[in-house]
Amino acid sequence: xxxxxxxxxxxxxxxxxxxxxxxxxxxxxxxxxxxxxxxxxxxxxxxxxxxxxxxxxxxxxxxxxxxxxxxxxxxxxxxxxxxxxxxxxxxxxxxxxxxxxxxxxxxxxxx
Numbered sequence: 001x002x003x004x005x006x007x008x009x010x011x012x013x014x015x016x017x018x019x020x021x022x023x024x025x026x027x028x029x030x031x032x033x034x035x036x037x038x039x040x041x042x043x044x045x046x047x048x049x050x051x052x053x054x055x056x057x058x059x060x061x062x063x064x065x066x067x068x069x070x071x072x073x074x075x076x077x078x079x080x081x082x083x084x085x086x087x088x089x090x091x092x093x094x095x096x097x098x099x100x101x102x103x104x105x106x107x108x109x110x111x
Contacts, residue, residue, distance in 0.1 A: 001028070007037045014038055018045045026051055033061050043072035047079040055086030059095060070100050078108045 002010070014032070017025050018041065026049045032042035046054050058073050065073055074096065077087035088109065090096040101109075 001031075003035070010038060011041065014041050014045070018048075021048060023049075025049075026054075030054065030057050033057055039065070039069055040072050043069060043076050047076040050080060050082070052082065055083045059086065059090050062090070062096060070096075071102070074100055074102075074105055078105045084109055 017028075025045070029042045029045045029049070030051075030053070032038045035042070043058065046058070055077055058077060062070065062073055074087065077083045077090075087096065091098060091101070
């Protein structure tokens with residue numbers, strides 16, 4: 001969480017925490033959605049945790065994400081049925097562009 005620490009050390013620390021799958025990591029990952037240097041790993045890590053607030057948080061910040069981060073966000077949202085419902089609703093509202101879904105992700109969403 002120390003923003004003054006070198007990015008490489010922060011990324012390594014986050015990857016270590018992700019490998020442990022600590023249940024207390026969820027809140028940290030959600031907070032890291034606002035940290036551009038760790039947003040990608042945080043988005044990917046959130047897929048491992050079932051939490052009803054995660055889709056809302058991801059979609060709240062979605063428009064500020066880079067294309068790569070949007071891809072990570074869409075993959076995370078497609079990873080769980082409840083998250084996928086939020087993704088489909090966001091697609092319907094135009095909050096997530098249809099072009100942001102890969103063919104693979106679209107197939108993932110099929111029943």
